[in-house]
Amino acid sequence: MGVAIFLLSAAVLLHEVSLLRVLAMAWWHHAASLVVAVALLGFGVAGTLLALVPALKREATVRWCGGLYALAIPLSVRAAAAVDFNVLEVGWDPSQWLRLLALQAIFFVPFLIAALGISTAIALASRKPGRVYALNLIGSGLGALIAPLFLAWAPPAGVLHVAVFTAAAAAIAGPGKMLRVWGLAAGLTAFLLGGHGLPMADQKDLPSAPPAREILETYLGPTGRVDRVSVPGLHYAPGLSMLAPHHPNKQEALYVDGHLVSAVDRDRPDYLEHTVGALPFLFTEAPRTLYLGVGPEMARATDIVELNADLLDAAEVTGVAQDPRTFLETTQTRFDLIVHHLPGLHAAAETPLLTVEALALALSRTTADGGVALNASLTTPPRAGLKLLATAERVTPHVIAVRNAHRLCVFLRHRAATAWEREDVLVFCRENGFDPVRPVGWRLEEPHHVTDTPLLEPGPDYPYDVRPATDARPYFFKFFRWSRLGDLFDAEQTSFVQWPYVALLVALLQVVLLSLVLMGLPLALSRAARAPVLLFCALGLGFMLLEMSFLQRAMVRIGSPVHAVSAVLGGFLIGSGMGSLVGERLGRPLRAAALAVIVLAPAGYLLLPGAPWGAALVCAVVAFPMGIPFPAALSRLEDKSVPWALAWNGCASVAAAAAAPLLSSTFGIPATAGAALALYALIAARTR
Amino acid sequence: MGARVVALLLFLAALACGQDPKPESSPPKAPPAKKEPAPEPAKDVKPRPIPADWPPKHEPDKYAARRSRMVTKDIERRHVKDPPVLRAMRAVPRHRFMPKAKVAEAYEDRPVRIGHGQTISQPYIVASMTEELQLKKGMKVLEIGTGSGYQAAVLAEITPWVYSIEIKRPLAQRSKDVFKELGYTTIKSRHGDGYYGWKEAGPFDAIIVTAAAPHIPPPLVKQLKPGGRMILPVGPRTATQDLILLTKDMKGKTRTRSLYPVRFVPLTGSLGSSD
Numbered sequence: 001m002g003v004a005i006f007l008l009s010a011a012v013l014l015h016e017v018s019l020l021r022v023l024a025m026a027w028w029h030h031a032a033s034l035v036v037a038v039a040l041l042g043f044g045v046a047g048t049l050l051a052l053v054p055a056l057k058r059e060a061t062v063r064w065c066g067g068l069y070a071l072a073i074p075l076s077v078r079a080a081a082a083v084d085f086n087v088l089e090v091g092w093d094p095s096q097w098l099r100l101l102a103l104q105a106i107f108f109v110p111f112l113i114a115a116l117g118i119s120t121a122i123a124l125a126s127r128k129p130g131r132v133y134a135l136n137l138i139g140s141g142l143g144a145l146i147a148p149l150f151l152a153w154a155p156p157a158g159v160l161h162v163a164v165f166t167a168a169a170a171a172i173a174g175p176g177k178m179l180r181v182w183g184l185a186a187g188l189t190a191f192l193l194g195g196h197g198l199p200m201a202d203q204k205d206l207p208s209a210p211p212a213r214e215i216l217e218t219y220l221g222p223t224g225r226v227d228r229v230s231v232p233g234l235h236y237a238p239g240l241s242m243l244a245p246h247h248p249n250k251q252e253a254l255y256v257d258g259h260l261v262s263a264v265d266r267d268r269p270d271y272l273e274h275t276v277g278a279l280p281f282l283f284t285e286a287p288r289t290l291y292l293g294v295g296p297e298m299a300r301a302t303d304i305v306e307l308n309a310d311l312l313d314a315a316e317v318t319g320v321a322q323d324p325r326t327f328l329e330t331t332q333t334r335f336d337l338i339v340h341h342l343p344g345l346h347a348a349a350e351t352p353l354l355t356v357e358a359l360a361l362a363l364s365r366t367t368a369d370g371g372v373a374l375n376a377s378l379t380t381p382p383r384a385g386l387k388l389l390a391t392a393e394r395v396t397p398h399v400i401a402v403r404n405a406h407r408l409c410v411f412l413r414h415r416a417a418t419a420w421e422r423e424d425v426l427v428f429c430r431e432n433g434f435d436p437v438r439p440v441g442w443r444l445e446e447p448h449h450v451t452d453t454p455l456l457e458p459g460p461d462y463p464y465d466v467r468p469a470t471d472a473r474p475y476f477f478k479f480f481r482w483s484r485l486g487d488l489f490d491a492e493q494t495s496f497v498q499w500p501y502v503a504l505l506v507a508l509l510q511v512v513l514l515s516l517v518l519m520g521l522p523l524a525l526s527r528a529a530r531a532p533v534l535l536f537c538a539l540g541l542g543f544m545l546l547e548m549s550f551l552q553r554a555m556v557r558i559g560s561p562v563h564a565v566s567a568v569l570g571g572f573l574i575g576s577g578m579g580s581l582v583g584e585r586l587g588r589p590l591r592a593a594a595l596a597v598i599v600l601a602p603a604g605y606l607l608l609p610g611a612p613w614g615a616a617l618v619c620a621v622v623a624f625p626m627g628i629p630f631p632a633a634l635s636r637l638e639d640k641s642v643p644w645a646l647a648w649n650g651c652a653s654v655a656a657a658a659a660a661p662l663l664s665s666t667f668g669i670p671a672t673a674g675a676a677l678a679l680y681a682l683i684a685a686r687t688r
Numbered sequence: 689m690g691a692r693v694v695a696l697l698l699f700l701a702a703l704a705c706g707q708d709p710k711p712e713s714s715p716p717k718a719p720p721a722k723k724e725p726a727p728e729p730a731k732d733v734k735p736r737p738i739p740a741d742w743p744p745k746h747e748p749d750k751y752a753a754r755r756s757r758m759v760t761k762d763i764e765r766r767h768v769k770d771p772p773v774l775r776a777m778r779a780v781p782r783h784r785f786m787p788k789a790k791v792a793e794a795y796e797d798r799p800v801r802i803g804h805g806q807t808i809s810q811p812y813i814v815a816s817m818t819e820e821l822q823l824k825k826g827m828k829v830l831e832i833g834t835g836s837g838y839q840a841a842v843l844a845e846i847t848p849w850v851y852s853i854e855i856k857r858p859l860a861q862r863s864k865d866v867f868k869e870l871g872y873t874t875i876k877s878r879h880g881d882g883y884y885g886w887k888e889a890g891p892f893d894a895i896i897v898t899a900a901a902p903h904i905p906p907p908l909v910k911q912l913k914p915g916g917r918m919i920l921p922v923g924p925r926t927a928t929q930d931l932i933l934l935t936k937d938m939k940g941k942t943r944t945r946s947l948y949p950v951r952f953v954p955l956t957g958s959l960g961s962s963d
Contacts, residue, residue: 089801093798205925210855233881233883235883235905236902237902237903238902238903239903240903240904240906241906242903242904242905242906242909242934242942242944243906243909243942244906245906247883247905247906247907377923377924378930378946379923379928379929379930379949380930380946380947380948380949404903404904404944405904405922405930405932405934405944405946406902406903406904406922406923406930406932407903433942448942448943448944449943449944449945449946450943450944450945450946451945451946452946453946
């Protein structure tokens, strides 16, 4: 059974990572999060199922589940393809909510099956769960580590095959001819059914590009699908002046997961001189310009740093494939200009390049007359624009900014502008119909663009959170204020709500409500269900909150999301797995382990290095004692309480994972880590 | 255990561009703002004679009461006051611009899918944008994005000279057929790239763009007459946009004003792209 549990656990991680890629390519990322967050509740429900149907608690269940899981993976994708879900219509088409629920239910099933197998194995070993738990953790860790490797050379739908085979192998691994035949049959059938992804949503940029488009090249990798497309008639030019004499015609565009990130008219790039982004180029002739990320103005760049190597290849530019922040920390070169490309990101996405500390770092890598430039879209009322100005002005008082109706360019410098430079900027603005925004004294008496909410420091009642992002709270695109929660229910205010952020809240509420519904009745009826509630909820919450806080910290320190996830998840899973094994031999010291976590975690958080392998090692050390409490607590329960313990722990883990982004983006990552440590302190206080 | 993978999804969900799609919803009441003064008509152009068959006469239909209720409840109550606009909204049979399967939704104040990845706009937005143009009878107006044809029909109830461009050929043809059926003989529509406007028919007293654009197209600004007004949603195509009013004074100087946030479906074709 050990091999089966190891393979099943690895299959789950392979499935989840590749499924997330499949959904991200088809839909938008926050829609994918919403579906998968609830689907993972299967892990909580599995424990309940096991408690209610004791007959399931046998070794064969693990292997039956392996085969069923292999079949459920491709069937769930096929079923999802039949659901006509459009996340953009959720606000005004009530039927989209039902379709969303249907999708959550569809993807819930395979996770439930897998979790049932894993929970059964742990329940069977409840007197000495350390080994089984360790195999579960280590298998998961391995799955997390190798998934990106597979995604580097196969499409996500293809990597689902790997998950299928691994799950089927869990059914085959072990004695019993019938179960082996079952595993083989399930694996083969699943292979024939699988290999399909989901169609890309019609409303994404790529499917709705002009009909004359021609896809020139496609790259598939762990960070996304990159398409290079010839698009006649695209006219993509963010910040273009309404008075511009030139505009782009035939452009080559770059799309990541169907979203447009850049488009260039290589034949006639002169329109770029009439965008707000041309501001920093007024101050230096032939500047050495570093562009962070592939974006619309990269035609001007002498150097480019882009995390996604496929994007560099597709853009046919020579650049460095590296995390931009890591590059800035290590480079010795001084640039005349550093230009950030600011793609729109999810509200709960960490933005390590857009914090006060990151902008200060970038400015320190420019020459004395140089500076750092960023562009942001402007909305009514302004959000990103105000936040960008606030962040920039925290770094340096010497900020120049210009805007048009819909776009802002902010330029940070080491020194104040001269009178000549001021005149150059005002002429630039006059000729293009732009308005200077900073310095405040440069603002025109009769601006070209009139708005009721000028780009000045807002009052305390401003509907959006526009405080500067910092490394402790690196969420530049989080504008939601909890004090405005009532806007959700006011028809005239709903346009101001940051719905993707609210989607996280919806996911959390769904998880909590479903958990209460699924667990509430047993809790009322069964003493066995009540026994493990507090301890196992605390263990689930504490473990997941701590892991999430390290993940969020790693996003800032390492930069690359894929490397951060691999390092932290791999380190935590393998470290805690080792701890679980060793803990068995040490007599399962629950309280000592909890205290060790409280001591090690703060040090690990503060010392987390920027190198992925170093970060993985630190995470493994911190997680080592974290692998002890769960199996230790499990071994102290009566047999009939064990499935309930698994259920509570599963639900709490999922809820913590959904809550962590909300906590960190509101109170900061240290607060999330602190909450986790408080839970471990509670565990230590209440156990021996 | 498995739940920690939610960490994966949440962090991998932070990858790549994730535009900020926000469900389309009714925009808030426009913030109290100074109304731009009505433009003076260009004095050196002789007004064209109004055709005898304008405006078209509509047969009474069973949806008239619902239509009237929609105007009272969803439009007038939200501060759209211009009498020609309200008359137009009461006159145009919106249900005739919808697919048959969606007719029952015709008089709800929300957008509705019409196929080809497009929607027919929310009635309040149609009325509000039309009001901002301050149209008078005899003015010439250009619409970019014919779509279902509903907006063009509303415009054509106020002034006969309506020009409309649609990039999707099936929609362009379908709307032409509906205009003919309903007697909108003065609407000139064609299939084409709206980014460049309609130079041969210009300049225009008013221009309305009915899908999200990432920037204000310079060719359209050039085709706007001195004294003219243009209204368009500007912003990322799959997120919230700003409704922008552009005015050109008699000396040709242009000014823009942000009105309120809106949520238009992406315009496929030349204007459709994200920041």
